[in-house]
Amino acid sequence: MAAPASSKPSSKQQNPVAVAYLVAYNVAQVMGWSAIFFIIVSHIFTEREVKGLYQKVAPLLNIFQTAAVLEIFHCAVGLVKSSVMMTGFQVFSRVMLTWGVVYSVTMVHDIFGVFMFLFAWTVTEIIRYSFYVFAMAGEVPYFLKWCRYTFFIVLYPIGVTGELLAIWGSLNYVKMSNIYSYDLPNVYNMSFSYYYFLIGCMVMYIPVFPQLYMYMLAQRKKVIGGGDVRPKTE
Structure with missing residues (x-):
């Protein structure tokens, strides 16, 4: 669904080992998702179609999306201030x-839906993890802050639509096999x-996505409107 929850540093950020680890994690994620973005753009410009794209990005996608499971650990041990339950739900969905x-x-x-959520995830994650890196450094550039709290307006619906299309497209095979x-x-x-589990997952988008989307709109109003620029817990 949406991007996993925040990596906002907690009081443990005073620990230099924790700082170094969180910076390394977020920088690695920026690099990984940037590489995926380069593959996507290169494929679309050279092939002019989405066929074959997934096979090219799958190795990196599987690594860096699965690595997000560490964010549940970050919350659980207090490295970052965020809800373990919310983070776990968001990471699990991805x-x-x-x-x-x-x-x-x-x-x-x-299918085109896979391209849709790959593109939305990739741009979102590059911005998100870059935001966290600068936040830990002490100051987030306004342009990056603006991107963080603006691009989601378009990217979230694109990503969610792509995710639903991918799940829907898998149902016949899942039922038959x-x-x-x-x-x-x-x-x-x-x-x-x-099969029914996947249908249940699709139904869950109905109550969850509007709430998350409205929450992000409220955060945008607060942050872009002159509120606290430090990363929140979304």
């Missing part, structure tokens, strides 16, 4: 889509339908 949908269902690799499902009878006397 990782689930990365591995549980696009990686697992090859038939969705070349019964992938990741666990049927009765079995020794545990319980079952799990991955």
Whole structure:
């Protein structure tokens, strides 16, 4: 769904080891997502189509999106001030889509929805992680702050639409193959339908996305309107 929660440094930032680690993590993420962005732009300009794009970005995407799981750890141990539950939900939605949908269902690799969320994720993450790097350095350039609290207005709807199209495009295969499902009878006397799980995930976008979007609009009004420029907990 939306970008994972903030990496706002906590009081533990006074620890030089914690500072060095958080800076290294965020810089690495900027570099990784920048490389993905370069591949996307290069592919679109040379191939003039989205076919084959996922195969090119998949190695880096799988690494750097999965690495975001560390952000749950950052919250849990107090390295950053953010909700473990909210961060976990946001990271899970991205990782689930990365591995549980696009990686697992090859038939969705070349649909336009995948390009949509790849583009939205990539631009969002380059801005987000760059924002955190400058915030830890002590000052965020106004242009970067403006991008952080403006680009989401377009990127979030694009990303969410792409995510929903990717999940929708995977449903027939998931239902026919019964992938990741666990049927009765079995020794545990319980079952799990991955097909209905994905449908449930799509339904969850209805209440969650508007709330997150309105929250970000409120944050934009506060920050761009002259409020606190330090990173928030979104």
